[in-house]
Amino acid sequence: MALPQASLRRLGAVGQRQLGGLRVPLRPQLLHLGRFQVCTRLTHSAAQSKAAEGVTPDQKAVGQQLREEWSRYNSFPKPSGARDFKEGQTVTVHGFLARKRIKSSKLAFADIQIDNGPAVQITSSFQEPDSPGHAANQALRSIALYSPVSVTGTVARLHFDTQTGQAQSPCVDHENASSRPGSFPEHVFRIDLDLQSIQPLNVFPKDIIVSKGVQFPPSARHLQVRFSDPLRTRLLVRPQIAFRLRQSLNDLAFTEVETPVLFKSTPEGAREFLVPTRRPGLAYALPQSPQQYKQMLMASGIRGYYQFARCFRDEDLRADRQPEFTQLDLEMSFATGEDVMRTVESIISDLAVFLDSDFCVVDEGEETYLAPRKSLKAKNREDSAPGSRYMMPPFPRMSYEEVMTRFGIDKPDLRIPFELHRVDHILPRSFVSMITHLENPIVEGFRFRPSSGEGSEVSMSGFVDELMRTLPPALAQNPDGAPVALVVDSSKPLRGLSPLGFEGAGALESGEAPGFGDLEDGDVVVFQARQDKSFQGGSTALGTFRNLVYQAAVSKGLLPKDRSFKFLWVTNFPMFTPDNETDPGQGGQAGFSATHHPFTAPLTDEDVELLATDPLKARADHYDLVVNGVELGGGSRRIHVARMQEYVMREILKMTDAGVAQFSHLLEALRAGCPPHAGFALGFDRLVAVLTYTDSVRDVIAFPKSMKGEDLTVKSPGRVTKEQLETYHLTTFPGKN
Known part of the structure; x- marks a missing residue:
């Protein structure tokens, strides 16, 4: 129209x-x-013209320089694949220029650092000036050490690891070879290249000084990783351990399920991190664990669940703790704790076989770590018979009561060659009153005997004196009394046992107390008093001192380093533990809280009855996996009946109605015909740390937190601005910074 x-x-x-x-x-x-x-096109064209009119010659020159520099570092050839690595063939590799050795004006060598790959050594030589070889040689000399480079050269030689059963061969075109760019042939630990060309892909600055054994600050974590073989190797081993565990669980028909990270605040037992929202008065909580979600998954019909879960706990930090950490979480329906323990043993043994076949132990100064067998570091390895470092299933089991009695700690190190024994029945009252003010204490002790060898020349008196001078405050200032150590010495009265008197020394040497007979010169006898009451908590003072003696003895060479892994299940924990000033517990009014968490089932029918009569004597169907003194994880059979779960919360722990209501989602899931189920959570960071021979989980986390919970690399946590506070309806209160 x-x-x-x-x-x-x-x-x-x-x-x-x-x-x-x-x-x-x-x-x-x-x-x-x-x-x-x-109008838009006209306006844009006018803006371009106006911008062009304002560009100065200097700005144009800078733009051209930026373009040239970017082009120089941004365009480079693709790396070769494993099938290309044949002697006489031209290949390209990418890595860092790690070391240069200038032999003459026409000959130079260099090493290229490639993670998850073999060592690469390049040789650069030439005969005629202005030749391609001359240009490559000059380029190599001009590139700053530690710069990333692209190297093209001719394969001169492939060095095979004959210990894997692969003979040296000029050809690596075997069935496992790959054409994927950046891959390398199997069983090759070093590749020699004759240099054709080398191209820098960035420049390592001169103001960063690198020397042997250099220690970079935590703020330069990227340099710590780059220049520490043990640290970098542990970070490379970590995902391979995760892959093998995931593979084992998939083979056992487990289903990987991701649970939410934005959860809600519930009193499980540890302090939480809150996440504010823009809705006034409402906040999320980061999960302490996926515990409640995975139990609801059991009620939903998932037969076997697992995930590598990120967990968050606002707790005091130690070498084996981080405010955010990873755990391998699993749960099984229609299962008991026995089923779970067997499953965990299965995946751990699979992992041990993998580590034995693909990795070896490397000693580098004070550091011990795992290295891939295909790496050059593996040539200096300390090999052992396959499987000799790892205990194979079934793992031994001990009750909480037994480990506390024999070792004084609920996560004992079975490598320590001495145990605790009760000795108060043979000690004179005069000696007991010297070591404690307690009226009728239990006195325990152990005998430490150094092994002959590297540290045999160490003075035992000097060793004991130094140990006692450097006691941690918790032991030195123990209100029950500090430990006492005596050195057996035939040159002294009563062989150095005179504080015990004739009667006490005679009874000790006669073997009236187990573990002390046949004393020899150089033996150290240790005594410690404690209150005569049932065990509570994770360790006694003597149990802590026992670990300290062992660690000090190994460091001084008085005992050999033991690189084996001795696993142990600790079972039959008390269901409840008296409240302390450290853990918030479940916020109930009973004066005690759940030892594991409030969802743990009683061990037997008798323990169920004790819930009503004497809850602190009830035992839980709770099990911890321990290796070499480290608790790798814990699990339990769960309460799967809603009425029982609510009874524990409301009547035993004395939680308020509001506290119980925080778990209404779980109670509803249990009420909907939830099957019996049990589970386990394996501390993945701790597992990797132990298996790669480090005491700190910070050595297996790329960007860890400090002991204050700070990320010193990016400077977090950061201060909240006034605008952010207003957005999330928050305010601050005066207090300590």
């Missing part, structure tokens, strides 16, 4: 020009759109 002439005139001349001067019927909105497009 044609528009009236008056309407066309009102649209204006711009509309006519847009249509090429043709007066044709148009919808006004289309004409308006066309006009907008024309």
Whole structure:
């Protein structure tokens, strides 16, 4: 339909020009759109012209320099694949220029650092000036050490690891070879290349000083990783351990399920991190664990669940703790704790076989770590018979009561060759009153005997004196009394046992107390008093001191380093533990809280009855996996009946109605016919740390937190601005920074 002439005139001349001067019927909105497009193009063109008019020659020169520099570092050839690595063939590799050795004006060598790959050594030589070889040699000399480079050269030699059963061969075109760029042939630990060309992909700055054994600050974590073989190797081993565990669980028909990270605040037993929202008074909580979600998954019909879960706990930090950490979480329906323990043993043994076959132990100064067998570091390895470092299933089991009695700690190190024994029945009252003010204490002790060898020349008296001078405050200031150590020495009265008197020394040497007979010169006898009451908590003072003696003895060479892994299940924990000033517990009014968490089932029918009569004597179907003194994880059979779960919360722990209501989602899931189930959570960071021979989980985390919970690399946590506080309806209160 044609528009009236008056309407066309009102649209204006711009509309006519847009249509090429043709007066044709148009919808006004289309004409308006066309006009907008024309105006936009004209405005953009004008802006370009205006910007061009303001560009100075210096700015143009800078732009050209940026383009040239970016082009120099941004364009480089792709790396070769494993099938390309044949002697005499040209290949390209990428890595860091790790070391240069200039032999003469025409000969130089260099090493290229490649993670998860073999060592690469390049040789650069030339005969004629201005030749391609000369240009490559000059380029190699000019590139700063530690710079990333692309290297192209001819394969001169492949060094095979004969210990894997692969003989040296000029060809690696075997069935496992790959054409994937950046891959390398199997069983090759070093590749020699004759250099054809080398291209820097960035420049390592001169102001960063690198020397042997250099220690970079935590703020330079990227340099710590780059220049520490043990640290970098542990970070490379970590995902391979995760892959093998995931593979084992998949083979056992477990289903990997991701649970939410934004959860809600519930009193499981540890302090939480809160995440504010823009809705006044409402906040998320980061999960302490996926415990409640995975139990609801059991009620949903998932037969076997697992995930590598990120967990968050606002707790005091130690070498084996981080505010955010990873755990391998699993749960099984229609299962008991026995089923879970067997499953965990299965995946751990699979992992041990993998580590034995693909990795070896490397000693580098004070550091011990795992290295891939294909790496050059593996040539200095300390090999052992396959499987000799790892205990194979079934792992031994001990009750909480037994480990506390024999070792004084609920996560004992079975490598320590001495145990605790009760000796108060043979000690004179005069000696007992010297070591404690307690009226009727239990006195325990152990005998430490150094092994002959590297540290045999160490003075035992000097060793004991130094140990006692450097006792941690918890032991030195123990209100029950500090430990006492005596050195057996035939040159002294009563062979150094005179504080015990004739009667006590005679009884000790006669073997009236187990573990002390046949004393020899150089033996150290240790005594410690404690209150005569049931065990509570994770360790006694003597149990802690026992570990300290062992660690000090190994460091001094008085005992050999033991690189084996001795696993142990600790079972039958008390279901409840008296409240302390450290852990918040479940916030109930009972004066005690759940030892594991409030969802743990009683061990036997008798323990169920004790819930009503004497809860602190009830035992839980709770099990911890321990290796070499480290608790790798814990699990339990769960309460799967809603009425029982609510009874524990409301009647035993004395939680408020509001506290119980925080678990309403779980109670509803249990009420919906939830099957019996049990589970386990393996501390993945701790597992990797132990298996790669480090005492700190910070050595297996790329960007860990400090002991204050700070990320010193990026400087977090950061201060909250006034605007952020207003957005999330928060305010601050005066207090300590």
